[in-house]
Amino acid sequence: MPDFTVSSEAVGLRLDLWMARQFPDHSRTEIQRWIKGSAVLVDGMPAKSSQRLEAAQCISVNPPTVAAEPALHAEPIPLDILYEDADLLVINKPAGLVVHPAPGHPAGTLVNAVMHHCPDIEGVGGDKRPGIVHRLDKDTSGLIVVAKNNRALRDLQRQFKSRTVKKEYLALLEGRLEQPQGRITAPIGRHPTERKRQAVYATIEAAGVRDAVTDFRTEAVYSASIIHGNATGRFTLVRATLHTGRTHQLRVHFAWLKHPIVGDRLYGYKKQRLNLGRPFLHAERLSFVLPSTGERMEFGAPLPFELSALLESLE
Numbered sequence: 084m085p086d087f088t089v090s091s092e093a094v095g096l097r098l099d100l101w102m103a104r105q106f107p108d109h110s111r112t113e114i115q116r117w118i119k120g121s122a123v124l125v126d127g128m129p130a131k132s133s134q135r136l137e138a139a140q141c142i143s144v145n146p147p148t149v150a151a152e153p154a155l156h157a158e159p160i161p162l163d164i165l166y167e168d169a170d171l172l173v174i175n176k177p178a179g180l181v182v183h184p185a186p187g188h189p190a191g192t193l194v195n196a197v198m199h200h201c202p203d204i205e206g207v208g209g210d211k212r213p214g215i216v217h218r219l220d221k222d223t224s225g226l227i228v229v230a231k232n233n234r235a236l237r238d239l240q241r242q243f244k245s246r247t248v249k250k251e252y253l254a255l256l257e258g259r260l261e262q263p264q265g266r267i268t269a270p271i272g273r274h275p276t277e278r279k280r281q282a283v284y285a286t287i288e289a290a291g292v293r294d295a296v297t298d299f300r301t302e303a304v305y306s307a308s309i310i311h312g313n314a315t316g317r318f319t320l321v322r323a324t325l326h327t328g329r330t331h332q333l334r335v336h337f338a339w340l341k342h343p344i345v346g347d348r349l350y351g352y353k354k355q356r357l358n359l360g361r362p363f364l365h366a367e368r369l370s371f372v373l374p375s376t377g378e379r380m381e382f383g384a385p386l387p388f389e390l391s392a393l394l395e396s397l398e
Contacts, residue, residue, distance in 0.1 A: 089140040098125065099132035102144075109146075112278075122147055155184060155210070160196035165382055170235035170374045171228055172197065172214075175384040178224040178361045183212045188221075197229055204229075208236045217243055217328060225252070225366025226384050238374035243328065249370035250325045252333060253302070253386065255363035255393070256342040257351065259317040264300040267336045271295040271329040280349060281331045283339045296326035297336045305397035307357070316356055318345060318397060322367075333364060345393075363390055 093101050102114045102123065114123075114132075121129045124143040125136075160180075166173040174193070181188040184195070197204055197214060207213045207230060214229040216239045230236035242248045272292030274280035284292045302320045319342065323333055334350045337343055343351030346359040370381040385391075 087142040087144070089136045089138060089142065091138055093136050094138050096136050097132065098123070098130055098134045098136060098142075101136055102142075105144075117144070117146055120147065155194065155198065155205070155213070156190070157199035157202065158190060158195040159199050160191065160193075162193075162196050162200060164200075165226070165384065166380070168373070168375060170232060171230050171239070172201070173226060173228050173369065173382050176219055176224060176227050176366075177387065178222045178389075181221045182218045182227070183215055193227070193229075201231055204231055207231065207233055216240060219366055220331065220334075220362075220364075222361040223364045223366060224384075224387050224390075226369040226382055227366070228369065228371065235374040239371065242371050246326055247372070249368070249381075250328075250366065251368035252323045252325070253363075253365045253367045253390075254321050254323055254333060254337065255305075255345040255390075256319045256321060256337055257316075257345060257356070258319065258342050259304055260299075260301055260319045260321070260340075260342060265298075267295075267297040267299070267340065269295060269336060269339055271332060271335055281329070281335045283335060293329060294327060295329045295332050295336065297333060298324040298326065305394065307397050318357075320394070334362065357393065359389065359393055361389070363393070365390060 087105065099111055099115050099118060102118070103111045106114060117123050118130060118132050122145050123130060125134065126141055127143070163175040163177070164172055165175055176193060181192045182194065184190065184192050194213060194215065204214045208215065214231060214236065216228055216230055216236060219225065219227050228239060230239055269283045270287045270292050271281050272284050272289060274282040286292070287294055299321045302322050305318045305320065307316050307318070325332060331350070334344055334347050338350035345351070345357050345363040346355060347362040348355065365386055366384070368381060368383050370379060372379050
């Protein structure tokens, strides 16, 4: 890649900011990794992202080679299909199943399973995530819709974007909520220092921060007389409706209320009071308009055994 010479207009800019302007197809975070890995040299020397540029400096850029992503392939993974027509599938996803291939999960995903069930879905909406309209976290169970053709994909994406799709979740929270129902309006963006986490922000003015709205209603309050040998604890089962679909939205919003989701070690307690190997979060209801007929349909998925058994133990 050719070297660059710092112009007078760029004097005083941070190195990472200047680089982001030269390479708009790459994120600033990625560019900062280049700099940290000495793939960017200033006058032949390694530099820091915060370094201020001086006139006529020579900047050499040698981005690291990115390995080609492995091709997707079909896998005979069982699927709990609740509904299917020529346009789409409604699937009850189990906890532990990743929705689409990603770093660390190149195979064994919902996409690989759907490709085996519907070979024609390959390439729908792109090669990396064929048919995927929305996502659920790996350890969240419940309803997810997958488009089988591009027309249905565009229609469903439009419904999600216009917020006419109704998504309801069941979540068990730590503690007892003071309000039996309410609305959380708190913008969400990537955590400023922890890459795997999201965080609540005061406004949407910061880069990457977007509005996020959650409605909730208490379904039941439970107590456990003994938790790891300690005193009585309270837990609240809530029904939550998503009006936006931000990454980890429910987990972030309820943690922000100081009532994190049971089993969530990323946003909740590191030492859990209840013995559950996953977050108690289940996409129970999903309602949208069928692209083929215009009919609104509502689908439901019962709580998986490990979640219903936990509630029974609390009762």
